Amino acid sequence: MNWINDELVRLTEKSLERSLSVYSLAAGHPGHLRRGESRLLNLSSNDYLGLSGHAAIVAAMSESLLSEGAGSGASRLVTGNRAPYALLEQSLAQWQGKEAALVFANGYMANTGVIGALVSRRDVVFSDRLNHASIVDGITLSRAEHVRYRHNDPDHLTFLLNKHRDARRKLIVTDAMFSMDGDHALLRELVVLKQRHGAMLMVDEAHSGGVYFARGEGLSHQLGVNEDVDVHMGTFSKSFGVYGAYVCGSRTLIRWLLNTARPLVYSTALPPAVIAGISKALELVQEEPWRRERLAALTKRFRASLCTAGFTVIDGDSPIIPLIVGDNETAVRFSSDLQDEGIAAVAIRPPTVPNGTARIRYSISALHMEQELMEAAARIRRIGLKLGVLKS
Ligand code: PMP
Numbered sequence: 027m028n029w030i031n032d033e034l035v036r037l038t039e040k041s042l043e044r045s046l047s048v049y050s051l052a053a054g055h056p057g058h059l060r061r062g063e064s065r066l067l068n069l070s071s072n073d074y075l076g077l078s079g080h081a082a083i084v085a086a087m088s089e090s091l092l093s094e095g096a097g098s099g100a101s102r103l104v105t106g107n108r109a110p111y112a113l114l115e116q117s118l119a120q121w122q123g124k125e126a127a128l129v130f131a132n133g134y135m136a137n138t139g140v141i142g143a144l145v146s147r148r149d150v151v152f153s154d155r156l157n158h159a160s161i162v163d164g165i166t167l168s169r170a171e172h173v174r175y176r177h178n179d180p181d182h183l184t185f186l187l188n189k190h191r192d193a194r195r196k197l198i199v200t201d202a203m204f205s206m207d208g209d210h211a212l213l214r215e216l217v218v219l220k221q222r223h224g225a226m227l228m229v230d231e232a233h234s235g236g237v238y239f240a241r242g243e244g245l246s247h248q249l250g251v252n253e254d255v256d257v258h259m260g261t262f263s264k265s266f267g268v269y270g271a272y273v274c275g276s277r278t279l280i281r282w283l284l285n286t287a288r289p290l291v292y293s294t295a296l297p298p299a300v301i302a303g304i305s306k307a308l309e310l311v312q313e314e315p316w317r318r319e320r321l322a323a324l325t326k327r328f329r330a331s332l333c334t335a336g337f338t339v340i341d342g343d344s345p346i347i348p349l350i351v352g353d354n355e356t357a358v359r360f361s362s363d364l365q366d367e368g369i370a371a372v373a374i375r376p377p378t379v380p381n382g383t384a385r386i387r388y389s390i391s392a393l394h395m396e397q398e399l400m401e402a403a404a405r406i407r408r409i410g411l412k413l414g415v416l417k418s
Contacts, residue, residue, distance in 0.1 A: 040354060041353075041355040041357075041358050041375070042354055042375055042376065048061065049061050049370070052065045052066075056079070057076070057395070057398075061365070061370070064365075064368065065368065066368055067369050067370065067402055068391070069369055069371040069388045070370050070371050070372045070388075071389060072263065072264035072265075073265075073267050073391050073393070074236060074264060074321055074389070074390070075236055075237075075265045075267065075310075075311065075314075075317040075318070075391075076317060077265070077266060077307050077310055077311070077317075080267065080306075080307070080310060082306050082310065083306045083310070084303075086302045086305065086306040087300070087303040087306075089302065090110075090298050090299040094108065094298035094299065095298070097297050098296065100295065101290075101292065101293060102290065102295045103290075106294060106295030107295060108295075108298050110302060111295070113305065114129060114301055114304060114305045114308070115127040115129060117305070118272050118308065119274055121312060122243060122274040123243070123247075123252055123253075124258060124274035124275055124276070125276050126275065126276065126277045126279070126281075127272055128272065128273050128274075128284060128290070129296065129301070129304075130270065130272065130273065130287075130289065130290055131270060131271070131295075132261065132263065132269065133230075133232050133260075133263065134160040134163075135271070135289035135293065136261075136272070136289075137161050137163075137230065137259065138160060138164040139283070139288055139290050140164070140228065140259060140287060141164030141165055141167070141170075141197070141199065142167050142286075142287065142288060143286040143287045144168075144195070144226060144228075144257070145168050145195055146168055146169055146170060147169045148170075148193070148194040148195075149193055149195040149196070149197065150171045150173055150190045150193040150196050151170045151196075152173050152190075152199070152225070153172065153173070153175070154177055154178065154199075154204075154211065155175065156177045156201070156204050156207060157200060157204075157230070158201055158205050158230060159378070161199055161230060165199075171193070173190060178211065178212050180215040180216070180218075183216075183219055184219060188223075191223070196224065196225035197225060198216055198225050198226070199228040199230070200216060200228075201230045201232070202230060202231045202234040202245040202246060203231075203232075203233040203237070203245060203344050203346065204233075204346075205232065205346065206346075206379050206385070207340055208233075208342060208345070209342055210234075210245060211229070211245070213229065213245065213255075214250075214251055217254040217255075221254070227254065227257070228256065228259065229245075229246050229259065230259050230260070231244040231246065231258060231259065231260040232259070232260055232263075232271075234260075234344075235261065235264070235265055236266060236311045237321065237344075237345065238318075240315065241313075242265065242311040242312060242318060246258060256276075257273060257274075257275050258274040258275060259271065259273045259274075260272055262304045262307065266307040266308070267307055268300060268303040268304050269304075270301075270304055321345055321390060321391070321392040322343065324390050324392070324394055324396060324399060327396055327400070328388070328390055328399045328403060331400055331403035331404075332347065332349065332403055334403075335404070335407035335410070335416070337349050337407075337410065337416065345391075347388045347389070348374070348387045349386050349388070349406070349410075350383050350385045351384060351385060351413075352382060352383070352384060352415075353382070354373070354376070354384045356415065357373035357375060357385060357386060358373045358375075360373065360386050360410075361373040363409045363413070367405040367409065369405060371386050371387070373386060374386070374387045386406075
């Protein structure tokens with residue numbers, strides 16, 4: 027086993043070793059965390075709508091725990107499929123304007139399960155180069171040919187679709203809002219290509235679900251292409267503030283997934299309390315648009331203040347805002363200095379992002395206060411100047 031030590035030394039030398047930090051909630055300070063004695067503004071959470079501590083969600087989960095117990099006891103196809111699952115799936119399908127929905131244990135399992143159920147050896151998956159790791163792993167597990175197109179480049183995708191025109195099945199898959207850059211997929215262009223080339227289209231709305239459109243339906247709705255998305259996937263771990271994931275589509279698709287998506291078939295159903303929490307969160311996501319509006323307003327202000335501070339920010343309206351610093355060491359130093367200044371914002375390094383693009387990835391929550399975000403931007407600027415990331 028000595029090789030592991032050697033590999034770890036190599037990771038440390040490249041500032042690539044990851045380790046765990048321990049955080050706790052900062053009671054009375056929404057949008058903050060505690061680490062040891064310090065209170066930190068949390069600019070690294072995916073709790074976009076600020077629902078993770080919502081009293082009604084917590085109450086729904088507590089009630090369910092008391093009446094249904096802690097665990098579901100079996101996979102859904104055995105005896106783990108309690109009544110609230112069916113109700114939740116009906117509501118999800120309705121919310122998404124699709125025929126049916128299926129809940130998965132988490133987004134990673136949804137992506138690996140769905141891709142594995144749709145394609146195999148004789149097929150080709152066309153995947154944006156910046157897609158999430160769970161999509162990449164799903165393709166690898168499926169044994170289909172993995173063809174990566176340049177990020178948001180429909181011309182390159184067209185070229186590759188033509189090149190593989192004889193494949194048995196073709197699947198185009200993309201993040202809707204890219205998790206590390208925060209930009210949006212060109213969904214309208216992808217719909218045109220999927221129709222022209224007879225491909226299936228799968229969209230991962232993990233980060234955009236809850237954030238976009240009137241009732242938080244997601245980016246595919248905002249861009250008016252929901253009907254042309256064959257597989258709409260999203261998570262409950264980000265905007266919903268809970269845990270789990272969903273896939274929406276035709277009744278036929280959902281029947282097929284129920285029979286063939288291995289992470290669903292061979293894994294225990296989520297605890298009933300989690301389903302109760304998600305169900306309450308789904309109501310709040312739809313019925314409290316002020317959370318989306320507040321998130322959008324705060325995001326706009328924070329983006330503007332980073333631009334004024336002199337940073338180059340990828341254009342857009344997404345609550346994910348990366349500031350690329352380049353090398354891993356500077357990113358780690360930047361994150362550590364931020365912590366000293368009362369801000370939790372982690373360094374994102376390869377292999378999560380391409381080599382040479384290590385970054386601090388900020389994310390906004392509806393729980394944040396405008397004033398504290400402005401102060402944070404000023405501190406980020408100071409550190410940027412000190413580390414030479416910003417030129418004065
Ligand atoms: N897809 C994307 C785009 C993601 O960012 C993530 C989570 N980071 C996932 C899927 C996986 O979701 P989960 O955390 O629910 O497993």
